[in-house]
Amino acid sequence: MTDTIIEVEDLHTHFDVGGSLFGGEGDVVRAVDGVSFDIRRGEIFGLVGESGSGKTTLGRTILGLVPATSGHIRYRDMDLATLDEKQFRPLRRNLGMIFQDPNASLNPAMTVGQGVGHPLRIHGITSNRAETRRRAAEMLDRCGLSPGEQFLDTYPEDLSGGQKQRVVIARALITEPELVVADEPVASLDMSIRAKVLELMMDLQDDLGLTYLYITHDLASGKFVCDRMAIMYLGQMVEWGESEDIYDDPQHPYTRALLEAIPLPDPSRRDRDKKLPRGEIPDALDPPRGCRFHPRCPEAFEPCGWEPKDLVDALEERWTTVDEDTFERELGMTGDLERVGFEGSRLRFSPEDRNAFSTWLQDVGPELPTAVWSGVETVERDGDDVVVRFRFGPEPGQQQHAGRTVACHLHGVVARPDGDHVGEPVDATT
């Protein structure tokens, strides 16, 4: 049971965005940014994360629906990351996909029978209409739409949400794929029928010997369904291993936050202590350096990669908690924060009174709402300016801890090879 069906190594999927019509330089979103893992035959592997974590892009890259920028996806004796569309096409019968929204993934002009039978025709698995219909009816039966023959000539609009998703599943499985990528298969369904669809997916897994890559933002269903899983954040995996280990004893603060944030249907536990991260998943065009989670992390400390924009954010956050007079006074001291200079790991202020500013900043720094001040190495004068310099904050590399892989400095500071670090590793004195 432990043979590997898919092996992903240092996979990158980047998108160019914002380039102008006239060939101007665009920015790059690193939607999947150096991910390595494997999927074992017969397991359900979960990819869990918030929107913008890259989980959907990773699933689509594996299926060749989005081209990989670099890295390897080993399947049988091939590297899927290097195949073009034409080479990929014959493999699609082995690699299926279940989409999130059945309304969007079913063609309203095709009958259920045509839709489910379509892959058979495309791959030349059946040669005549009667055979296609028979196989489609059989698959519908297996997916809980029985008798299948009665559904063949209905249209998607005649079906309920749960029935439509069963049709989507039947269509994905009719070519008897080895691996099925299921992207939020129950998220758009009502609570009362989610369980039925998940049960169906698990029953079919046993019957047909399937392997699933289960993509979800919902840790609760992930816990129930997945054998192993990876928690993703901004294109990277932050913690991955056996699901049970991850739920019982999460080792990355982001995993812990995701678990604590799930609303529990139990009023008696509503007052439990939740350590919620601040803010939201940041813009993927300009991800935080060091650990990508550090600006939000409730446990971030000195080495986590504090950088100039964190100091600006912390000052702004402070200003949501002080009174109007204090805010005006302090804003007068720092000057317009949109004018501060970002120079790599240095932040340049041009205050009116550099002495008063410098004294105030050093007073207020340690009291700021984040631990950003722990990352400050020096506050220096430079002519009329004040320059704040940040110390080395490496992007965390992966390490083995408590039976799983985790990328977090809380378990020892390990720098990721080729990571996006803050400052210089060698403490160069200027």
Next chain:
Amino acid sequence: MSTPVTFASPDDRDRAGPILEVRDLSVAYGTPQGSLHAVDRISFDLHPGESLGVVGESGCGKSSMGRGLMQLLPPGGDVGGSVKLKGEELIGVGRRRLRHARGQDIALVFQEPMTRLDPLMRVSDHFVEAVRAHRPDTSKDDAKQAGREVLAAMGIPPTRADNYPHEFSGGMRQRIMIALGIVLNPAVIIADEPTTALDVIVEAQILDLLDRMRRTEDVGLILITHNLGIVAETCDRVAVMYAGRIVEIGPIDDVFANPAHPYTKGLLRSVISTDTTELSSIDGAPPSLIDPPCGCRFEPRCPEAFDACPSVDPALTEVRSDQHAACLLYPGADAGSTTDVVPPERDAAEGLQGETR
């Protein structure tokens, strides 16, 4: 008819009385197939500082109920019944009074914040507009200042008040919407799936804000959601809706620990949480609201249905102190019926005992 149930919250004795009294609220839409009764004669009270969760699946009428309270319906929509705000009837009043009530007295927070903010207006100008629409004498500066204060309370830095909506993330926009909702100190906030478009962490942050706000400002909060976890985390009472009706309403602890209505039981069992050890679901689908069944609307899906259920329409009846359910398993639910309703004894006893999950 039996005496009408009051739906009062348990601790209303130390309060001034309900801020909102809803009686027989109905919402219907004209469709080519006939009139669709999205909300069918529902009644409840809301007290200052109280949070009432309204849960149900898609199509149960919970959003129509929220819109019906504000009389904000699409063309073809029709509201009936009575909605009293601080004793004043809102159904049937003139458009002017209604416009004044919206925003000043009752605020709505929607699911999709981006579609509710004007992309061409700075956030601060939204506050100027909102405040001056109701209090025309307020100066621009005072309105902006009021805006900065509520924004800060929602975690938006004052330095960002003059930015445009697109410069904020989804969660920040929802914070802005809530700030806009509370800047006029309304008595009631209706939040319709306020976090459904947000990620779980941001959802928790926003729910935290809403909860803090209704406690500090003593605002009555109606939280409409499909998520039972959210209700359990933030509400004092819960109303469970099915096919346009409230089928169960009561204090949050009682309803979650001892759900009375078979639909509530099924819904609670079907929640997939991190504690789930067994999957469960409710077979079948809700009935058409154009021509609903004449008896209990849940009967075709109900595992506890008996012979009277298809023909007798159950009324809400008190099952335990302050907990009401519309189910014939409980005495009093057959009010107004001419048929004899004799629930199978063993099942009724089980139902009364409640099932702990």
